[in-house]
Amino acid sequence: MADDILIVDEVLAxxxxxxxxxxxxxxxxxxxxxxxxxxxxxxxxxxxxFCNEVMVMKQxxxxxxxxxxxxxxxxx
Numbered sequence: 001m002a003d004d005i006l007i008v009d010e011v012l013a014x015x016x017x018x019x020x021x022x023x024x025x026x027x028x029x030x031x032x033x034x035x036x037x038x039x040x041x042x043x044x045x046x047x048x049x050f051c052n053e054v055m056v057m058k059q060x061x062x063x064x065x066x067x068x069x070x071x072x073x074x075x076x
Contacts, residue, residue, distance in 0.1 A: 009040040
């Protein structure tokens with residue numbers, strides 16, 4: 001059986017504060033249940049607080065995969 005993956009793309013770029021809060025709460029619930037959440041964002045504050053591993057991608061593909069803080073530093 002394949003694992004379920006929740007893909008969330010730039011959820012913090014749309015909606016009001018309450019919508020964003022609900023979306024983040026849902027992502028946290030899904031992750032706490034043992035599922036994988038693929039969170040796509042340019043908002044490093046949310047990435048830093050939510051993710052335990054990151055992937056930095058450029059036009060040619062994956063530039064970095066690993067520690068969140070190191071990935072954020074490389075992205076910046």
